[in-house]
Each structure stands twice: as C-alpha cells, then as structure tokens.
Amino acid sequence: MARAESKAVHDNLNVDYVINYRFLDTSKSEAQKDLERLVQALARVGLQVTVRAGENCSLLIFVKAADGERFENEIYKQRVKDWLHGLRAAQPDRETKDVLNQAPATDAERHRVVHHLITTSVSDGGAGINVGSTDWKHVEAIFPLHDHSFNKYWMTKWATTTFLKAEDLDEIRDRFGEKVAFYFAFTQSYFTFLIFPAAFGFSAWVLLGGYSPVYAIVNSLWCITFVEYWKHQEIDLGIRWGVRGVSDIQEKRREFKYETQVKDPVTGESKEVFPAFKRLGRQALAIPFALLAILALGTIIVTCFSIEIFISEVYTGPFKNVLVYLPTILLTTFVPTMSTFLTQIATKINDYENYETAEGYKTALTAKIFILNFITSYLGIFLTAFIYVPFAGPLVPYLDVFHVTARPFAQNEKQLKVPKPGAFSINPNRLKNQVIYFAITAQVVNFFLETVVPYVKRKGTKKYQSMKAERAAGKGGTFDAALNDHAEESEFLTRCRSEVDLPDYDVTDDLREMVVQFGYLALFSVVWPLVPVCYFVNNWIELRSDAFKICLETRRPTPFRSDGIGPWLDSLSFLTWVGSLTSAAIVYLFSNGGSGPDGSPATIKGWALLLTMFFSEHIYLIVRLAVGAALSKLDSPGMNKERAERYLVRKRYLQEQFGDNAMELPPRSTEKITRESLEDDARASSLGTATPASRFWSRQRGWEESVQIGESLIDKMTAIDNKKTQ
C-alpha cells in the first residue's frame, strides 16, 4: 500500500483538493474580489493555495494542507472528537506525533479532514465554503483528485478475482471513505449470498418448474437470512472501520431554518429550534404525495398495460407485430418523465419539512424515493399477477376504450372487437415473460445506460470539444487554458481539467438499484426460479462496472463516513416482508390454476388465498425473529474486539485510580479479650452517654468478639436443642 500511496502523492503533486471557480456571467471586478475572499478564507484555516487557469472562464484552485503541526493537530482533534462521541474506545495519546505514528492517516481520513476544513462553517473552525451556497456562488465544485495508479491497480485486481475479501474492502475504505466502502461491502455480501439461491433456483427450475411452494419457502428463508446477516455484518464492519455510531453525530444542515431561538437551561447556549410538531404536520404531506404518485404513475402504467393487452390479445389486424411495441415506448417515455417530476416534488416536500440534520434529511428523502421506486418497479407485475390473471375475464370487455390506439391500422371493426365476457382466454405466460424481462433485459439495458453510454458520451464530447477548440484557436477567438500552462505541469493540468468535467458520484443511486433488484428476487422470483442466477451473473459485472465508473466516469468521491447503508436496510426488511405475502399469493394463484388451459380463476377461493397469505406472513415474522436471534449469537470479531477494548480501558482507568483492593482483615483489637468482656453489662456503664445505636454496635468490639459471642449463642441453642431431642 505504501507504494501506491507515494505514487499517488507524486502523481497529484501533493494536491489534496481542487476547487473549480467559475466566473461566467459575473463582472470582472466581482470575480476578482470574490477570488480574494476565497483564497483568504482558505489560507485562514491553514490551507495552502495555488491557482491555475481552467476551461471556459474558470480557475482551478488547488488546495493542500500546509504541512506541519497544524494539520496534524487537526487530524488529532478529529480523532479526539470521535473518542468523545464514543466512536473510539481508547482516548488518543496526548502526544499528537505518537498518535499519527501509531496510526497514520489514510488517504480518506486526510481528504475528509481537508474537506471538513474547507466546508465547515466559520464558527466551527472551517472556511465555510460550499458548493451551491449563496456566499460562494462561483464555487462550482470541490473534489479530490483521482489516484490513477491506485485506480489501475484496483480495476486490475477486481477484474481478476471473484470473491472479494475484507482487506479489499478496507482498501476502498482507505481511499474513498466508509460510505462508498459500505456500498461495495453490501453488494459483495449480496453477491456471495446469491450463490445459494442461484444454485437452488437452477435446480428448482429443472426439477420443480415455476410457482413451486418449495422454492417460495426456501427463497423467503434466504431473504430473511441475508437481511439479518447484513444487519450483523454492518455492525461488525462499522466497528472494524471505527465508524459505529457515526450516524448519531448529527451535523447541522446549512439549509435548516429555525423558528425560535431558545436558551438551553443546561448549557446556557442559545439553540435554534424548529417545532417538531410543525414538522410532523409537514411530514403528513407524504401521504397525499404517496397517493399522487400512485395515481400518476399508476395511471400511466395501467393505461400502457391495458393498451398492451388490447393490442396483443384482442387486436387481430395488421401491424400487430409493430403496434405491440407501442405501449413499451409509451411506458419508457412517460414513466421516467413522471418519475423525475415526482422526485422533484419529493425533494421540495423534503426541503419544506426543514430537517435540522443532514442525516434526517437524507433518511426522509430516501423513504420518498423508495416509494416512487416501489411503484415504478413492481406495479406492472402486481397488475399482471393480481388483477389480470384473476379478473381478466370480466375486465377485458372494458378495454374497447383503447380502440383508438389501433384504429388507424385496423382494416375492419372485427379486428378491434373485444371478446364477450367469458370468451376471453388469459395468457398464462404473461407473468413469466414480465419477470424474465426484469431479470435479464432490464439489467442489460441498465448496464448500458449506466456505464457504456456515459463512457461513449464523454469520449464524444471530448472529441467534439477539442475539435471546437481547434477551430476556435484557428480563429484566435477563445482563451485556451492549456496554452498558458507551464510545460512541466501541462499533462497534470489537462488531467485535472478533464476531472472537473466529470459528474459527482452518488452512491445512493447504486444502492437503490441493488435494493430494487433484491425486491424482484424477494417478491416475484417464485414465478421463474432462474432469476437469482441472472442476478448472480449481473452482480459480478455490477461490482466491476461500478469500480470502473468511480475510477473513470465520475469525480473522485469525497470520503464521507457512515455506519451502514442507512435507511435502505429498512427497505430490504420491508421488501422481504411484502415478499412473504406476494410469494404465497402467487403460489396459491398459479400453482394449479395458472397453467391450466384458460387460466380460469373459478377454482380460486378467497378465504383459502387469504389464509395462505396470513400464515405465510406470520410464519415469516416468527422465522425472522428466530433467525435474527440466532445470528446475533454469531461470533462477531469486530464486536468482540470492541468489547475487549472498552473493558481494557475501564480496567486500566480503575486500576490507575483505585489500585488493587485492600482485602485485609481489620487489625485485632489491642485490648485482651477476656471472659468478662463478653458480658454486655460490664461495659454498659461506660456507654451511658452514647446513643442507642452506638451502644448497639459497641456491645461487641471487633469481628473477633462477634464470632465469639455468636459461637456461644450457637452453644446455648444447640444445647437446648439436644436436650429436647433426648
């Protein structure tokens, strides 16, 4: 690792962070004034600055921690804060140098502290510079530079190994911070766990076919085990990386608007308060929002779904082969548009809820995004499984409203004629085809959209820009930053300029994708048991393509800390729960009737369906409890280590302060104990002035006298006892 580190420093010329300062649409003097303010703010917190030209009216401001004590002190201070917050068991040594010698700062820690210095508010000892803040409207990006030699090493290593080890994750954590590392740890655990359902699913596919209750039970058990295991693993990794409980350290959101200022009775400081019940009222907006989302997305999905059924199963005219794609086109056009629109509304509502902490804001937003994703991802299959199959017979006749979609192509009315109730035959493969689509096609499309398309796009843009620049240079029109570069720095600065152009990496998107995938597995894989096989293959690629994406397609992420995958864990639990209901229902609905000649729902008994779901759900809940209890007994190296460390800290402290226990008998009383001294009365006179209590306690002097008197009492009692028994 030392190799990679020194190489990185060499490659990046000691630059810790780059600030992209863009002054388009501003007057020259304002741009210059703001620049001075910016550089001063950075210098004030002990950061060294050097400025180079950027592209398109921008400057690159390179920042590094001025060497020496001040930065070391800052790292040390952060560690002390961690200790005070309970993240570290042992108090860091008083000697700063010793601390950093014992545990040198990783790339991630160094970046985090520099980022902290740049972004934290002035009152908390930072420069207060943030992207998007009104004070610093020219600051367009703040990011660290990629460590290209590490990136190369990372991609090569991962491309050639199948199962990642804890050390591989440690490397990511040391470079990109815990938040990104947790994503990879989660995906890796999920990938490894998929081996079992992939193997079992393949066997089930060969031996049992779809809709097998055995597969449903095993799959549900697997889902429970995986989620509970990951809970356990999250804690363990959190301790391994020293971030357990970091989510409780609440950082104030800059955007938080307080309503009143209250003086805290204990600390005496004034606190900014926003009434919790007012927020609760605003949070209630989530309910109409969820209804709106269901209505808006539901309408689109139901409409496209109905058109599809009409065209594929009612329409008999020409162009059927082409028209069949119409609803898919409509769906892929309107759903993302509506989704984006709803996400904007969700963000607005979330802003309005006015959270005090970044953590609270993120959690609430994640919940809202999860609702949207749940609808867009699963509603289509829900419709097929629980509306189309049981009720298609009575409902299809109403589809004649969709005449309009196919009328231009129909040769006669007969081709558009919907069947009479009872005459319609349900397509038994519709559900399976849909699930297969989400297991294979959607994943492939997604891979292209996420990895290949941006890569190609970026290459294209670059080419286009260089062409444009050449043309402009030919006309002598534009300022070419590269021409002003010092020859020696040219290559480095070109690289920096291209990194400025990259988008930021958002780990939430990748996590969301994995959670949605897990949802398909939990909810619908009983339809087609090869689903886990597909996901197993997909996730091997996913892990590598995400690494590729971080290295080449995005800026290097700022190493934020976190102690897990956050609210997504709840989403996983929730999906497993819903899975216990849907799997049971699907098995009941399809295991006999679905594959019948016309899929007639006549044999479906309402009470039997509900009873199946009822039992499935409650067995799920009990099993989850049991598996959770069993896994909590698992030996966790992290937890054991932490427990032992905390124990040692306490023990050392107690020993230092109290030493070992004195466990000696009190000295024998110097007065000689004679037979008379056992008589209370002899001593009573000398006790005349004392209180009853002191007389009570001094009737026996020292423990030896108490023993003697006790023995004599035993003597007396046993004597009488013996007399009685004689």
Added chain:
Amino acid sequence: MARAESKAVHDNLNVDYVINYRFLDTSKSEAQKDLERLVQALARVGLQVTVRAGENCSLLIFVKAADGERFENEIYKQRVKDWLHGLRAAQPDRETKDVLNQAPATDAERHRVVHHLITTSVSDGGAGINVGSTDWKHVEAIFPLHDHSFNKYWMTKWATTTFLKAEDLDEIRDRFGEKVAFYFAFTQSYFTFLIFPAAFGFSAWVLLGGYSPVYAIVNSLWCITFVEYWKHQEIDLGIRWGVRGVSDIQEKRREFKYETQVKDPVTGESKEVFPAFKRLGRQALAIPFALLAILALGTIIVTCFSIEIFISEVYTGPFKNVLVYLPTILLTTFVPTMSTFLTQIATKINDYENYETAEGYKTALTAKIFILNFITSYLGIFLTAFIYVPFAGPLVPYLDVFHVTARPFAQNEKQLKVPKPGAFSINPNRLKNQVIYFAITAQVVNFFLETVVPYVKRKGTKKYQSMKAERAAGKGGTFDAALNDHAEESEFLTRCRSEVDLPDYDVTDDLREMVVQFGYLALFSVVWPLVPVCYFVNNWIELRSDAFKICLETRRPTPFRSDGIGPWLDSLSFLTWVGSLTSAAIVYLFSNGGSGPDGSPATIKGWALLLTMFFSEHIYLIVRLAVGAALSKLDSPGMNKERAERYLVRKRYLQEQFGDNAMELPPRSTEKITRESLEDDARASSLGTATPASRFWSRQRGWEESVQIGESLIDKMTAIDNKKTQ
C-alpha cells in the same frame, strides 16, 4: 426528606443489612466454623458486624458499612464505574468528599453498595456471600431493614392522593431502587392512561353497546399510544434516574458453567466460554415446551369448558345449579397445579440453557412465563369466541362423552341427551359473562389472594407461634431468643425477627399481573366496553395495596437497578398486536350474528373474516409506526438534559485541550512582490533541484501571489470573452 432519613437511621440503629444465619441440621462445630468464616469475609471488605440471637436456631448478623473513607470510596468507585460505562455524562470529580457532598448517596445507593460488597465474588472485591450458594449454605437471607417511618409516611401520602407525580416516584426510587420504582412508574402511567378508555368505554357502553367497531378502533389506538408512550417514558425516566443503559452492564451469573477457557486476543485475559450454538440448540427446547404447555393446559381448559357447556346447556336434570360450579372448581384446582409444574419445567430448561448473565437468564425466563400466562389467561376466552360460537352447532353433539360428570345426578337419560346437530342454540351471553368475570371477579379474588390472605395468615401464624412459645416456655423447653435480649434492644430485635419471617418481594409477579390485565383490555374489551372502567378502579387500589404489601407483607427489597420493565415491554407490544387481530375478528363475528336469535354462524364468510383481520393487522402496524414516530418527536426533558450535558462535557474537554481556533491569515511574505516575481520562469532556474510537486507549489509564493495571478488570469479570460461578444 432529611427528616425521614435521620429518623430511619435512628430507628434501625444504623444497621444496613441483616444476614439470617440458620444452622439447623448442622453439627455445632461446623456451624461455629462457618460463622467465623462468614464474619471474617464481611470484615475483610470493610463491613462492621454484630451478632444477635435469632429464632429457631438462627443468628441475626447485623452489618453496617464501617464509617469513614473506605465506604465513601466504594460509593465513589461505583459512580466512576457508572461513568466509564456511559451511565453518567460527566466524569465524577477527583475529590471523593466533593462528590458525596454534591450528590449524597440515597438510601437505595447505600444499600446497593453494601449489598454489592456482601454478594460480589471475592475476585471482584466483595465478600462473595450469597443466599443459596453452596459455599454459604447457612445463609438463609440477606436483606435491609424496613424504614418504618418512611413506610408510614408513604402509605398515608398515597392513600390520600390520586395522581402520583414524578417526585413521588423519585422517593420510591431513593428507597427501594429503580427496579421497584419502574414498576410503580409503569402502573401509574397505565392508571393515568386508563382515564381515557374508561370514559370512552362507559360512553360506548351506553351508546354503542358491545362489539362496536368504533370502540375496537379507539381501544386499539389507545393501546398503541400507551405502549409507545411508555417506551418513551421509560427512556426519560431512565435518564432522570441515571440508569439508562444499566441493563447492558452484564453481571456474570454465579451458576454459569463454562465449557472452555479461551484467552482473549485483545485483553490477554482468559475468558470462560460456553458455545452460543450449543445454547441455541438448548433454547430450541422452548418449542416442545410451548407445545407441551399448550397441550397440558389446553386439555384441562378444553375439558372443563366442555363439561361446563354440557352441564349448563345440555343437562336438564336436578342439581344443575350446583353442578354448574363443578368445572370452575376443577379449573381452579388443576390449572394452578399444572401451571406451577410447568413453571418448574420452564425454570429447569432455563437453567439448562446456561446463560452467562443474570439479565439474559431473566429475559429468557420471563418469555417462558409469559407463554404460560398467555395460555392460562386467554385460552378460555379464545375457545368461546372462536370455537364455541362459530362451531358449537356441529361440535356439541360430541359432548356426550361428558355424560359421566352428571350421570350420578340424572334421573333419566333424557336429561343427558345431547341435541341433534342443528338443534342446539348458542348462548350469546357466554362470551360477555366470561369477560366480565375476568374484569371484576378475577381482580377481586386476586386482591384477596395477594394482600388480604397473606396479612391474615401472618397474623394467625404469629399468634400461633407466640402461643406455642408460651407453652414451650412453660415447659422450659426451647431457647427463647427474646429472653436473652438486652432490654434496650428488645423492641428492635423483635421487629428484626419478624422481618426475617417475611417473604422476599418479587416485582416480576406484580408486573406480570399488570401485563396480563393489559392483555384482557387489548384482546377482549371490545366484548364489554366497561372493562377499562373496572381496571381503572382496580389499579387505583392495586397501586396502594402494592405499597402496603411491600411495607408490611414482605422484606424490604434490595434496591436493584434496571432501565425499564425489561422484556415485559415486548409482551405489551405483542399483546397489542394480537389485540388488533382478535378485536377485528370478534367485531366481525359478533356485531351482527352473535346477538341474533340462535347465533347461527351461517352468515359468517371465511374470506370476509380473514380480510377484516388482514386489514386490521396491517393498519395496526402502520399506525404503530406512525405513533412511534410522532411520540419520538415529543420533547423529553431527560433526553434533552442528557444531550446537553454530554455536549458540555465534550465542549469543555475540547476547549481545555485545544483552546480556541487560531483563525489568522498567515503572515505576508517578506519578499516584495514585483511584476517579475509573477513570472514562473524567472524562478524556475532556482528550483532546478526540487521535485515537480515542490516546483508546482512554489510557483506562487503565499496566498497573496495566488490572488494576484488569479486576478490576472481573470483579466485575460474576460478580455477574450469580451472580444468575442463584441
């Protein structure tokens, strides 16, 4: 409070603890040897001892903390330990005296520390004396003495106030410790919360009658709110009393048997280990145990239930009025017997599970006891509601096996003739009568069994004993401890001897009773909405009679700590959950059919019943989530205080170590900045030997140069920009 305290000390002659040493069935020499060992062990940990005669071959060993520094140090040490375990935010002052002056030890703290010294193992700095340990088989009881003046004050105060305040609970905490105080706090909260359902239940009874869906919904909501409120309250009180997290401090069970000794890699100490998976295997015994319990208790309950139906609704012969009580007699004889037997088995299984900590042991045992209580308390009503009413028609004909119970009294076979299927008419009031029985009769009976009977019994025993003693004294046969007492101490010692005879107080029994009561409310109160009214009245008495019981009927409890009502909280949640199912089912079953002419279940639709339950349960789960979230927003004085304290501690520490942040600009570079110095090349030659990085950073010297170069770059760029736009 100071008044009560000094009086207590006076009354009890400074005695902290009493150890009852009984040497029946032992040789005299062994009794004497063991006594010496006992007294020495106590003296070794700094406790002063004095011995008096007890009754029936026993000695009373009075223990007090030898005054002075050693005991104060011990209290101080316990507080430091609490701080190290995170129970206290601030580190106690280094000066022991100051600490005890600032926050003097309460009675409870003093007792707890003395108890700790007596019972903790020798290796942990105690005397290692425990009741029931094989080392100390003569030690029959270890208990503190009642503070009679406080008891009197307490009973008088409570008898005259209706709503207890937090300060009243603080008093209990200061005397009897947190565990007992939490019981009273819980019962008090429950009592206060009952006002609403009592009032609403009364209105519902007048306006809506039984089986009202409105009542069911309101009652369920109330149950959720109460349980979630109590969770919140538990945390708040835990912080108020400084015990939050105390249940995580795991004290090792003496009975724990380890299998292997493992050397801890971090601490280097050897650890006693029992494999968790072996324990898990043993815990699996809980499943056959639960089945056995259901089978055993179920058989008894079903049998008695069937006999009752047979006699009350089939049998028409003479003595019917008397015979009707037969099943009740059978029930009250066999169920407690079987319960006791099963509790013994449960304890055996629990012992076998070999828990490492007292907390773990207690939790597991509580769960088992809860299962037993659930069956004995609710199975009868379940049978009536869900078996008798829907299925009595087809099932009653099979009751003829119970001929035998009434045959001796029947005059002819016709009186024993079971009706033909379809001819039997269901008694619609059976369910209501059963619920009324549990709401009123059972509570009254319980009150008598718990409070009045022991009181009368004790009075009787005392009288009998004194008569016996007088007779024996007449014959000069037995050793009368009282005759040997010093006149001055006589009254005190008599009191101590009578306290020895009392049983220990077990708060678990009282808690269990409350939880079971809550269960009736959550599960079945929809049948008869006056249930909460009865419980409201009952719990006013219960709170006072429990105070009475602790003061007069039991030994003074050792003040154990706890941070809540422990596993019973889960039981409450569970009961509320089950309540959402039973209430919905009862409402559906009875709101139309139950009060019909023959209660025919023909109108009951399976799917409708299940759908009702399904919705009820899931609405319950969502509401619980929402209420929990809303209540967590409630302002908690305890939590606010703790947060503020922890913040202050951190702030003070950071300020001490780091002082305020230096936020000054670095000094201006001394070298005068000329136009030339902005030219890199001029300086490059002097940098020839440096690395590329150092050259990169030293091309601009100091922040001012960076600003100047930046400004000149802005100049250039905007110049070109302007040219372009012209």
